[in-house]
Amino acid sequence: MKITQIEIYAIHLPLIEPFIISYDRYDTMPSIIVKMTTDTGVIGYGESVPDDHVTGESWESTYAVLKHQLAPAVIGQNPMEFEKIHEVMNKVIRDVPAAKAAIDIACFDIAGKTLQVPVYQLIGGRFHKKFPITHVLSIGSPEKMANEAAEHVEMGYRSFKMKVGTEVMKDVERIKAVRERVGADIAIRVDVNQGWVNASTTLRGLRAMRDLDIDWLEQPVKADDIDAMVEIKSKADVSLMIDEGLHGVKEMREIIAKRAADKVNIKLMKCGGIYPAMKLAVMAEMAGIECQVGSMVESSVGSAAGFHVAFSKKNMTSVELTGPLKFSKDIGDLHYEVPFIELNEKPGLGVTVDEAILEELCKFKDVVKEG
Structure with a gap:
């Protein structure tokens, strides 16, 4: 199995009411969603919610890192080889943990779906x-x-x-x-x-x-x-x-x-x-x-x-x-x-993504493919 395509969605999630903490106020929550596809047809989803004050990453920088560095680096890799996936990402760029989390989570979603077991x-x-x-x-x-x-x-x-x-x-x-x-x-x-x-x-x-x-x-x-x-x-x-x-x-x-x-x-x-x-x-x-x-x-x-x-x-x-x-x-x-x-027992993350809503909330999108 290998990763053949990664779609990157920059979205804003609408909050019911503003979320206020000591260093910021959020009226919507910026997020990056990764849709990872394999040569076996299994699809996994990952997410990155960076924080300038905590992870040292912005929404815009995370999108760019995924598009230009991380997604191209893991294309062709086996998503079930977690240690290797992280080694590949770490060789390409230091730190950026929220960006790497999106790839990691998508790989685990794929592995669970492939083996027909929940991620846990x-x-x-x-x-x-x-x-x-x-x-x-x-x-x-x-x-x-x-x-x-x-x-x-x-x-x-x-x-x-x-x-x-x-x-x-x-x-x-x-x-x-x-x-x-x-x-x-x-x-x-x-x-x-x-x-x-x-x-x-x-x-x-x-x-x-x-x-x-x-x-x-x-x-x-x-x-x-x-x-x-x-x-x-x-x-x-x-x-x-x-x-x-x-x-x-x-x-x-x-x-x-x-x-x-x-x-x-x-x-x-x-x-x-x-x-x-x-x-x-x-x-x-x-x-x-x-x-x-x-x-x-x-x-x-x-x-x-x-x-x-x-x-x-x-x-x-x-x-x-x-x-x-x-x-x-x-x-x-x-x-x-x-x-x-209480988690369900569905394979992978156990979450069904509504692609229509994903597209509706999307501000911009890119696709990284094999070859």
Whole structure:
């Protein structure tokens, strides 16, 4: 089997409402969809949702890298040889993990469809039956965030990820408002997206919300400041999660060596896809670190890929893959049993892509063919 054609779609996924985090606001979500075809006629889909602030890639640059470097490099390769596919991509260009993730995910979709098994059977088999879904609250006024949380408690949600990362004491007001509205039995996870910058500001915030019983604090400081995470961990009694500070093996080695976090957030867009994500999960497992699989607010394609990783490993204790629930129109049919997610047993990613919607949302497209 070999890859004979790759179609690259640059799309904008329409959001039900704007998604606001510490460093940006999204009214639509830019995404790149890859449609990979083999000489056996099997088709696989992959997705790239780059982030200038996290992966160092833009929507436009990712499209160009896929068109001019990565797609031509993997044409003619066997999509089931995952290690080799990544070696080929890494020889062509350094880094660009979100771009590589699109190729990786499409290869796994093809492999699963070829062998007639779900992707999770290719990476260890299914361990978890289902995961509770965490609703993500984007940054707003304390009242707005509290109202949204209360509405979702009525829908059955038992956990929330709060996006903060503005002025630290205003963020504490937001967290207090949500806690007071939802009560003591609902889990609240706080994601700062680097917005508190350093250890001293973070420790000030933690002192102010000592009695709010948060599940964990995620990436309060700048991504490359692992030592600040170590300092916070030594002085605070809250669980710490690293997100933007973890891309690949290099960062994971440092996190483990310095005992810098209790949890890590593995995202396929940060590390390069399913295959490298599994390597990080195994490293974390050996160090006794719990993992979450998160996302960059991806469509059904990227979200399904993340779920297959999460469902296959024991040390995956939470997921945050809610992109399809935030879109007014999606290209795929990933199904949620809110407030839970249970994967189906269809081969590959288990997602059917609606090509009409893909074309409708497409801003521009290219095709890379064999020969």
